[in-house]
Structures are given as structure tokens and as C-alpha cells.
Amino acid sequence: MEEQAPQRPWEELEVLVEESDIEQIESFLETLPASETARAVTRLSDDDQDRLLNTISPESAAEVVEQIPEVHAVDLMERLEPEAAAAIVHELPSDMQADLLGEMQPEHAEAIFEVMPPEEAEEIRTLTQYDDDVAGGIMVTEFLTYPRTITVADVLEDLAVHADTYRHYHVQYIYVCDDANRLVGVLRLHDLILAPRQRAIETIMIPEPMTLTDTTKLDTIREVFEQMAFFGLPVVDETGMLVGVLQRSALEAALASRTENDYRASQGIIGGEELRTMPLLLRARRRLAWLSVNILLNIIAASVIAWYQDTLASVIALAVFLPIISDMSGCSGNQAVAVSIRELSLGLVHPREWLRVWGKEIAVGSINGLVLGILIALVAWVWQGNPFLGIVVGAAMTLNTLVSVSIGGAVPLLLRRLDLDPALASGPILTTITDMCGFFFVLSFATTLLAHLSS
CATH class of the missing domain: 1.10.357.20 (SLC41 divalent cation transporters, integral membrane domain)
Structure with a gap:
């Protein structure tokens, strides 16, 4: 028989946090559905929430942050020490990194940026500059790209060597770029696996693929995905350089978020999301x-x-x-x-x-x-x-x-x-x-x- 989640999970979580038992806390969180995790964490006191994220591993903390409402996640991350917050941000998908840091008070966001690796901080800074209703604002920067002259064997070897890194990527396609990082083709994994190992990937890629620009509006993106059954589309800047990938799931989430915002505004709730656990x-x-x-x-x-x-x-x-x-x-x-x-x-x-x-x-x-x-x-x-x-x-x-x-x-x-x-x-x-x-x-x-x- 399937084990049911506790009816008041925050009470059990509160006890575990007080005991600071990392293994027990992470095991308990793994048994909870996402909605129950959000309910349990947001019912904790501010001190217990802080203690929770400081106790468990950054990977587990990132999973918690992903499952709670963004308004709570921002508030929680602002209360953490910059080093602890930066370690958690590092484990988040790039689009959520930008969302969280973009919603934080500038002084808190800047403190986190200062303790992050410069290259990662600069990448997130760039993403936070995009509006929420354009491709750049909802794309991810975790994608696989290779030069056009590399062989199939070299790509497969790289995938095997870096499997732990790539396992969090939503890999549907591999992107082929020239020396200036301009997108020149898309390679399906199916074609890669079945191709002769010594062939250059430019000979089996799909040349001149459909792309979105980083400033493409949400309504236009929706029209493109309605016309074509893509899992995702590459996003390029005005020079043709590949800057990200926009997934269908991210588009659907952005449209749902816009609808929720419209509904809140229609009911006279302005200034952002409201939850009863807020001040x-x-x-x-x-x-x-x-x-x-x-x-x-x-x-x-x-x-x-x-x-x-x-x-x-x-x-x-x-x-x-x-x-x-x-x-x-x-x-x-x-x-x-x-x-x-x-x-x-x-x-x-x-x-x-x-x-x-x-x-x-x-x-x-x-x-x-x-x-x-x-x-x-x-x-x-x-x-x-x-x-x-x-x-x-x-x-x-x-x-x-x-x-x-x-x-x-x-x-x-x-x-x-x-x-x-x-x-x-x-x-x-x-x-x-x-x-x-x-x-x-x-x-x-x-x-x-x-x-x-x-x-």
C-alpha cells in the first residue's frame, strides 16, 4: 500500500529541523509531493526555514526552493548569508536563477553575485536584464553546443565523460555553432546515436534551423509553438549568436503565470503575488x-x-x-x-x-x-x-x-x-x-x- 503523506507535515519537519538531522530531513522531504513540500516549508517559522536550508545540502535546498512559491523563495534567500544563498543558486536552473535574483532587493542580489564565480554571475546578470514576456526572460542557458567539425565519436565521448553535469539538462537536441558561436545547425540525438562514428556532425545536422530572437514577445512565441510540434527552440541574439534554449514547458508556465497575474489584477490585488503566509x-x-x-x-x-x-x-x-x-x-x-x-x-x-x-x-x-x-x-x-x-x-x-x-x-x-x-x-x-x-x-x-x- 502506498504510504500517505502526513496531514500536518510541517510539524514533523519542525521536529527534524530542531534535531538538525540532515539525513532524516532529506529523507522526509523526498517522501513529500511538491505541493506538500511547499505547504510544510511555508508553515515553518522564519528561523526554522533558515535553519532548514542551512542544514541540508545545497542540492536538496535548491529542490525545496524550486517547489515553494517564488515570493517565499525570494524572501527566504534574502535572509540567508550570501555564501549559503550562492551555493543554492548554483544548483538551480538558469531561468530560475535569473527570476530569483531579479526579484531580490538589489543589495541582497549584489551580495550573492559577489561570492559567485564571475562567469556564472555575469551570465545571470545578463538574464535578469530581460523582461518576463520575451524569449530571453524564460529561456535556459543549459544546453549542449559543439563546433561543426567535431566528429560523432567525439560528441558521444564528451556526453559520457560529463554525464553527471549534463544529467540535469533537458536534452532533446544538440546545437552546432561556428567559431563565433553563431548557430549553424541542430542535431537530433536520434541522428547522432545512429550515425557513423567518424562523420563530422555538420554532415548530419539540420542546417539553418528555426530560431527565436531573445526579444521575441510571448504571444509570438506561442504562435510558433502552436504551428510546430517543437519541444524547444534555440534563442539567438541580434548577431545570430546562440544565447539559450526556450522549452515548451517554460512557455506554458509563462502563459499560466500571466493568466494568474491578470486574474489577481482583475480582483483588485496589485503589486504581485499574495499568499496568506506573507506578512x-x-x-x-x-x-x-x-x-x-x-x-x-x-x-x-x-x-x-x-x-x-x-x-x-x-x-x-x-x-x-x-x-x-x-x-x-x-x-x-x-x-x-x-x-x-x-x-x-x-x-x-x-x-x-x-x-x-x-x-x-x-x-x-x-x-x-x-x-x-x-x-x-x-x-x-x-x-x-x-x-x-x-x-x-x-x-x-x-x-x-x-x-x-x-x-x-x-x-x-x-x-x-x-x-x-x-x-x-x-x-x-x-x-x-x-x-x-x-x-x-x-x-x-x-x-x-x-x-x-x-x-
Whole structure:
């Protein structure tokens, strides 16, 4: 029977850390799934987390760092002595090295760089200069490259001699470069193994392979991988020099991360990832950064009601329908936002196609708005026995639904085209605008028909 992970693994881990038994700690961590490792480590106190990484080997510590959320990993690594942190960073994949050091406070990152081998430090510094949404920001620099004139036998011998070093590489292809390190071909392992041993690898390589430049944007990379079934693609700089390899798994992770960021922004959580194990004041400050702005937006929406307070006082029944219209319209807008962001993430629509998307949303919004408008109009008519009240709330519902789906459908594409976060079109902003428009439609229509509503 498969052994189950403990229900409260951090308690057992805490005991092992207190005992400083390296072998027992590493054995226990090996029994935990990745998600349980993250839960166990992040539930430890800061002191126990520090003691854990200082106790186990750098290789095991690197595995722990890879499994916990990046925001926790950055905080933990900043607390370690530079020498201990540098030893752990050395064991991480190059893309994660760049991510961690790029997110650290400059003084902490610089202290780690100073105790690392200069060549490795310079390589990581270069990677940290790339944005997260370009090929250079998600590529790895662990790849195999050989000169074009080397023989198959020499390559196989090198692979055997350096097997311990290469075993952590995700090797699918071997890259062939000229004397200036410019990429000239790609060699599949299958072709290498079956080729005559004395042949030069340039005779069996695939010449002029498809490449990405280090500044290629994430959406363009996704389109390339959707068209071709590659496990990875070489990344070159503007001179054609090979600088890294971008794996399909790294692309998928980057797209998932962008979607998560979009969702957090849509819910008013700004300033990066939030987890409940983070410091209380930091979490409160990040939420307040948006909530304080949202107060002002809601005051603007409420001012519409204040402007028409005489109409509202004359027809008090309108107060019942104001939240219904704003809420239903907000739901319609959020549906449109969800579809737009989803289609953007899947590459099914381009930001320049906002007009086409807007037309599609107007079509569905017209149908849904009309149906919802008729339903709410009938409710108002039956409840108050006044058809004009039904006309007011029904027309407001229809028009506000059109406004909400227009914002929710088209604005995310416009923001993406401007290299802004598309999720800014959703959540509190969308809700505030639909509230404002909904209140305005109801109260302005009611003012026009006031004589028929108050009689």
C-alpha cells in the first residue's frame, strides 16, 4: 500500500529541523509531493526555514526552493548569508536563477553575485536584464553546443565523460555553432546515436534551423509553438549568436503565470503575488492600494444618485431596481472580460481585432440585454401595476448590458495592444462604470417619464 503523506507535515519537519538531522530531513522531504513540500516549508517559522536550508545540502535546498512559491523563495534567500544563498543558486536552473535574483532587493542580489564565480554571475546578470514576456526572460542557458567539425565519436565521448553535469539538462537536441558561436545547425540525438562514428556532425545536422530572437514577445512565441510540434527552440541574439534554449514547458508556465497575474489584477490585488503566509501589513497595503482608489470610483457612481435624488424620492420603487440593474450588467461585463482574456491567452484573437470583438459582443449583448430588459420590465409592471416603470427599468437594463459587454469585450484587447494589463478592464473598474451608467440610465429615464411614474 502506498504510504500517505502526513496531514500536518510541517510539524514533523519542525521536529527534524530542531534535531538538525540532515539525513532524516532529506529523507522526509523526498517522501513529500511538491505541493506538500511547499505547504510544510511555508508553515515553518522564519528561523526554522533558515535553519532548514542551512542544514541540508545545497542540492536538496535548491529542490525545496524550486517547489515553494517564488515570493517565499525570494524572501527566504534574502535572509540567508550570501555564501549559503550562492551555493543554492548554483544548483538551480538558469531561468530560475535569473527570476530569483531579479526579484531580490538589489543589495541582497549584489551580495550573492559577489561570492559567485564571475562567469556564472555575469551570465545571470545578463538574464535578469530581460523582461518576463520575451524569449530571453524564460529561456535556459543549459544546453549542449559543439563546433561543426567535431566528429560523432567525439560528441558521444564528451556526453559520457560529463554525464553527471549534463544529467540535469533537458536534452532533446544538440546545437552546432561556428567559431563565433553563431548557430549553424541542430542535431537530433536520434541522428547522432545512429550515425557513423567518424562523420563530422555538420554532415548530419539540420542546417539553418528555426530560431527565436531573445526579444521575441510571448504571444509570438506561442504562435510558433502552436504551428510546430517543437519541444524547444534555440534563442539567438541580434548577431545570430546562440544565447539559450526556450522549452515548451517554460512557455506554458509563462502563459499560466500571466493568466494568474491578470486574474489577481482583475480582483483588485496589485503589486504581485499574495499568499496568506506573507506578512500581514504587506498584504493589507497591497489590497488598500486598490481599495482606496475604488472608494473614489464608487463616490463618482454614488454622485449620480445624489444628482437625481428628487426623482428617487418621488418614485421610491426605483431604489429596488438600481442594484439589480448594476449587478446584472456587471455580470454580463465580467463574462465578456473572461472570454476576451481567455482568447488572448490562447492566441485566438489579436489585440488589433478589438473592433471585431466589440461587434461580436454587441450582438450577444443585444440579445441578452433585450431578454433581461423584458424580464425586469415585466416584474416592475406586475409589482407596481405601472407599465412606465417597466419601460424605465427595462430600457436601462438593455442599454447598460450593451455598455458592460462593450467594455468587457473590447477594452482588454485595447489595453493589451498598449502593452498594459488587460485585467484592468475587469473587476472593480468595470463594476464601477456599469454602476454609474446603470444609475444614470434608470434615473434619467425616470426623470423624463416622472409625470407617468408619480401619478
